[in-house]
Amino acid sequence: MIEAKGLTKRYGKTLAVDDLSFSVEPGRVTGFLGPNGAGKSTTMRMILGLDNPTAGQVTVGGKRYTELHHPLRTVGALLDAKWVHPNRSARAHLMWMAKSNKIPARRVDEVLDIVGLTAVAGKRAGGFSLGMSQRLGIAGALLGDPEVLLFDEPVNGLDPEGILWIRKFMHRLADEGRTVFVSSHLLSEMALTASELVVIGKGRLITQSSTEEFVARAAESTVKVRTPQLDKLRALLAQASATVDIEGDGLIVSGMESEKIGETAANHGVVLHELSPQQGSLEQAFMQITGDSVEYHAALEAEARHALAGQDVR
Structure with a gap:
């Protein structure tokens, strides 16, 4: 379990994370969403002890990351896929990580096989796509067989087969009772992967809820209708204060439930060929909820760190 309480981080005059509190429970995949520059990467860095909070705290299994004796056995993380010495082979890189946490060498070959890199294990990581x-x-995140896993944009650069693989893999990890916390801008994929969401903007918590609740609350549901009497039905629904748009050979209706649309059509002798309720998307809900938070540009965090170059921000 990950638990943040009043988590705050300042870089000079820039407030990157502002009194942020949330929890990530085991047994589910929790998505971490927010506009660029919302503070997601900074929050993950604080979870992993790479940055120290200005105020508040974040714990993993009740302990701060720096208090963990062999941290890779408790927390596995992928924040920057290119953080590998380019002249090291994949196996050498993982072997170095394993030795640092007293993880058996056989585990290196196990995780290489899990992620499908066995055939290139001896090749230089600098030449990897x-x-x-x-x-x-x-593979590095899985090395210590940890109970808690953090992934930042894990599907970047993956082909459709790879994206499907990691989606199923995360579900399997959660089904094993592990805590899985994943940040991604690919909202269509998050809708299929995450059952829980933590959404932030301008460093503050916007909401924490199930994915289903988030979409239902924020995204407007519509109904797709097809009829050979399109103009007649359109006029009837507009008279009933529904919002009606033409799309292809049918109508997209909002502000009226499908049952009411069907009753209206029946009462006026309108033949229906299709009446399909359509739930709003995670992308629509995200844009609706975070619309006021996009003013905070992604460059600010990087600029703040650059301004503090040479200072101890850990």
């Missing part, structure tokens, strides 16, 4: 680097980063 982004997708291969992502797989190597995932």
